[in-house]
Amino acid sequence: MRNLCIVGLQWGDEGKGKIVDYYADRFDAVVRYNGGSNAGHTIVIGGRTFVFHLLPSGSLKRKRLLIGPGVALDPLTLREELELIAKEGGEADLLVDSRATVVTPLEKEMDTFIEKLRGDNPIGTTKRGIGPSYAMRALRLSPRAGDLADGTFDMSSAIAFYRSIMKDVPDITKWVSQAKDVLKGKTGDVGGTIIETNERGGSVMFEGAQGALLDLVYGTYPYVTGAHTIASYVPAGLGIPNSAMGDVMGVAKAYTTRVGGGPFPTEMLDETGTKIRTEGKEYGATTGRPRRVGWLDLVALKYAVRLNGVSELALTKLDVLTKVGEMKVCTHYSVDGEETSDFSRVLPRLASVKPVYKELPSFSGAELHRDILPRVAEDFVGYLEDELKVKVTLVSTGEERSATIRRGFVSKVS
Numbered sequence: 183m184r185n186l187c188i189v190g191l192q193w194g195d196e197g198k199g200k201i202v203d204y205y206a207d208r209f210d211a212v213v214r215y216n217g218g219s220n221a222g223h224t225i226v227i228g229g230r231t232f233v234f235h236l237l238p239s240g241s242l243k244r245k246r247l248l249i250g251p252g253v254a255l256d257p258l259t260l261r262e263e264l265e266l267i268a269k270e271g272g273e274a275d276l277l278v279d280s281r282a283t284v285v286t287p288l289e290k291e292m293d294t295f296i297e298k299l300r301g302d303n304p305i306g307t308t309k310r311g312i313g314p315s316y317a318m319r320a321l322r323l324s325p326r327a328g329d330l331a332d333g334t335f336d337m338s339s340a341i342a343f344y345r346s347i348m349k350d351v352p353d354i355t356k357w358v359s360q361a362k363d364v365l366k367g368k369t370g371d372v373g374g375t376i377i378e379t380n381e382r383g384g385s386v387m388f389e390g391a392q393g394a395l396l397d398l399v400y401g402t403y404p405y406v407t408g409a410h411t412i413a414s415y416v417p418a419g420l421g422i423p424n425s426a427m428g429d430v431m432g433v434a435k436a437y438t439t440r441v442g443g444g445p446f447p448t449e450m451l452d453e454t455g456t457k458i459r460t461e462g463k464e465y466g467a468t469t470g471r472p473r474r475v476g477w478l479d480l481v482a483l484k485y486a487v488r489l490n491g492v493s494e495l496a497l498t499k500l501d502v503l504t505k506v507g508e509m510k511v512c513t514h515y516s517v518d519g520e521e522t523s524d525f526s527r528v529l530p531r532l533a534s535v536k537p538v539y540k541e542l543p544s545f546s547g548a549e550l551h552r553d554i555l556p557r558v559a560e561d562f563v564g565y566l567e568d569e570l571k572v573k574v575t576l577v578s579t580g581e582e583r584s585a586t587i588r589r590g591f592v593s594k595v596s
């Protein structure tokens with residue numbers, strides 16, 4: 183068994199889609215275990231851009247695709263993506279776990295409704311109904327994928343609940359029949375399938391959505407998503423034992439971005455930030471919103487590495503930093519006259535910390551599109567490895583699959 187889990191270590195958008203696509207050939211199946219269509223995993227092939235919100239990023243490599251019970255599933259988004267794959271020349275080999283939570287139009291309405299209730303302080307959700315959908319599952323009011331496919335779930339309590347709190351509750355009769363059609367014949371036991379794949383000697387890749395700092399419990403609450411985003415959710419989100427989880431590859435951008443509200447210590451509100459946003463095409467893959475941009479935050483990254491038990495790191499978007507004339511990383515925070523690098527200690531007061539930076543040699547004009555990194559980039563990567571105590575085994579220097587540099591030995595996927 184050589185399973186591998188790929189997780190984001192920041193606030194999402196680290197470039198996981200490209201890394202999953204890059205390694206997908208080595209695995210028999212690619213699995214989504216958390217989140218929903220709030221995710222936007224981007225893959226660029228031959229100048230064409232594909233964005234997947236629900237289907238695992240192994241889709242274009244014609245892998246077995248699995249969507250686990252920990253996912254909040256929007257059937258009509260799934261239908262769009264299945265149609266896209268069909269247009270690209272094949273039918274997706276997909277299994278959705280019967281226990282996956284279904285996002286209905288009602289949860290999307292509730293998402294918008296709750297954001298409005300928050301007034302001047304919204305979370306800035308993607309409005310894809312993710313938080314409400316997990317909440318409705320906890321309330322035992324939402325159908326699961328299997329219930330919907332079999333037509334065995336009675337929605338009347340959920341509808342009565344929505345009518346009791348919201349004025350405009352859409353009629354979902356047509357939606358139910360469309361969603362049922364999408365899921366018919368595609369539901370089953372994903373955890374069991376993963377275990378059987380391993381028993382036959384095959385391996386699977388677990389594709390995380392969002393990033394550690396958006397985790398419902400361990401992230402920057404309340405400015406987080408509605409699910410767990412950390413690697414330890416793989417077993418619980420799929421119904422497999424911990425021993426089947428395999429190694430954890432963390433993905434981090436060479437700088438930081440965040441979409442939506444919430445504290446962001448290294449946020450850059452200057453021209454450099456604007457330049458990085460433009461050069462890095464930092465606009466939400468799901469909502470198109472401009473992403474907030476900041477320097478790399480080692481305090482937050484160390485926390486995420488530890489929280490996820492990262493065994494190796496993929497560093498992305500290094501090329502973007504060749505377009506800016508300076509280079510900084512945040513090594514500490516200053517808070518109440520004290521310096522600290524303990525992220526969990528300051529998490530409740532994150533909005534009031536001041537980042538303390540280390541200046542590093544600028545990447546400006548460095549040529550990264552080769553097989554090996556130039557000295558300035560190699561030194562930067564070495565510095566990160568020393569600080570994070572984890573090997574950087576892959577560096578992404580552009581959108582295309584080909585703009586990828588493998589560094590040294592990769593433990594389980596070589």
Ligand code: IMP
Pocket residue numbers: 193194195220221222305306307308309310311312313391392396405406407408441442443
């Ligand atoms: P929700 O997941 O739509 O409820 O949004 C909660 C927060 O997570 C918001 O700040 C979103 O912008 C953020 N978020 C959700 N999914 C992603 C993602 O895939 N990338 C980046 N941010 C995300």
